[in-house]
Amino acid sequence: EVIVESEPSPAEKQGLLSFINQTPHANRLKWNTSDSVCNWTGIECDSSQSYVYSLRLPGTGLVGSIPENTLGNLNQLRVLSLRANRLSGSIPSDFSNLKLLRSVYLQNNVLSGEFPMSLTASNRLNRLILSQNNFTGKIPFTVNSLTHLSVLDLDNNGFSGTLPSIDIAGLQGFNVSNNKLNGSIPETLEKFPASSFSGNLDLCGGPLKPCQPFFQAPSPAPGGATPADNTPVKKKSKKLSKAAIIAISVVCGLILLILLGLLLLCCLKKRKKNSTTTQPAKPVVPRSVPVTETGTTSSSKDEAVGASAEADRNKLVFLDGGVYSFDLEDLLRASAEVLGKGSVGTSYKAVLEEGTTVVVKRLKDVVVSKKEFEQQMDVLGKVKHDNIVPLRAYYFSKDEKLLVQDFMAAGSLSALLHGSRGSGRTPLDWGHRMKIALGTARGLSHLHVSGKVPHGNIKSSNILLRSAEHEAGISDYGLNPLFGTATPPNRIAGYRAPEVVETRRVTFKSDVYSFGVLLLELLTGKAPNQASLGDEGIDLPRWVQSVVREEWTAEVFDVELMRYHNIEEEMVQLLQIAMACVSTVPDSRPGMQEVLRMMEDMNTSSSSRGGETDDGGLRQSSDEPSKAGSGGHTPPSSRTPPAVTP
């Protein structure tokens, strides 16, 4: 009775063809009608080639709405990925035929309409990602029928109303941030972090601020009531709140005036006292200098320099003589700005009076003796490479240990990758990501081979960029020996090789692991978990492995990379290198030199990019179908998932 088909049904084929014919797209999909559907780009069939198992067309430049009677014909479909296109309109109602769907990735389009109920027809649905679209209306209670759901991402849409109480046992990922939701967070969803709910109109409770008690007068919304919110209660209290607003404004105004007066008085008094110093010197240093919230040191130079620093004043030791000509006193006089607090101390940007800018790192919890400290500094001072931020000088006294290094004006890779994502930032293009990856590999390989020093703290905030050209420099290398094994091993949590937890020793191979995580970070755009990031980060190697195993390699890549065409092959190659680096067994990881060689080979074979040049700009192609079509002869995706060893 069982009919074994060797081909997907004519309805499936017809549905796909009518979809592609009716939906304008970058002219790269050459679906050959005489060829089997299973060989078409973006399509994967089941093992017996009898039905379409997945349809993946991420970043294909698809424009317009998804017509009825097209994809709805793929009644055996398990995975649908149309993310990072410009699809609009609502989800067709015949998607309710897709009863076996497991994963739906529709993020990053301009889809609109109400929550697509047709997608809830499959109770096997495991991941539903609708982020970054224009969906509106309420999130329906019926999502609860999706009992197999593990990830539900609805962030960055226009969903409104209150959150239904979603109670799905296996739900691990949930995000409704940046919508227009209000009301209290249901108890069933309280376990998710604040970042899952932030950026809504008026959500409260759970991980967010507590909700106002029920009977309190409606808080007179600053800036007036929103027109959408015309509940009857508001009309009643309109007169009262007007009067209240006036009264409150008058009182506030008065208080403000008094405060301003007081502040003015204070300032005048202070100025009289300090009238001798015209420019306030904000000493970098150290000990006993309270650091204010604004990030600058707040006390005067006299306070900063204590007796013992006085004695050690001339002991700023330069490591390569000649590049800089300042002494500790100049450093003390420099105005300083806190760059950030790291795991082993705080870094300050110090602008010296002569105009030089350096970075001073105040180390805390150094356990070694002065001699051992000096020995390590000598070793580190000798390491010289274009991709390593030079250590210029150090200072050691009983109370204070300082390192001085060049200021890297273009900031860190971490800031570049994760800073203000989604809010109009310029994404880091593929060419620059590759350039940074190569620079880092070169620096790290040099550190290992010539310097014979394990880095011990490879992570994206320690990859610094010299200029807008993105020349990478590695910083914070070789400091572990200064802190002994007492240093909390969670220093670099998301980047730390598994064996380091036990041995508490960093090695060349543990650096390779961290470098692998860094490559995954560049490829996926996701931050590995770190204490400072709270719940934001993830275990990148595990996440990538699980996605690659369950799904298909292309799903792991950063959405921001979807606009660059013909880079998928390179991305897959780099992904394979990264996965080799994050092998759990240290001996199975390649050495850093080998990693560099593989990256350089990959680089020369797939493009003409050298170390110095980059073609990020050239590779950037618009999503417009007409432009992207020209010359794009390479299929955007490799047909089979690459053999990535988990």
Ligand SMILES: Nc1ncnc2c1ncn2[C@@H]1O[C@H](COP(=O)(O)OP(=O)(O)OP(=O)(O)O)[C@@H](O)[C@H]1O
């Ligand atoms: N030489 C430098 N030039 C420019 N920015 C720097 C420099 N050194 C550090 N920074 C930036 O200052 C901030 C704090 O750096 P710091 O090295 O103190 O901490 P970290 O890198 O976050 O952690 P860790 O102490 O573990 O390295 C980071 O954002 C880092 O990118």
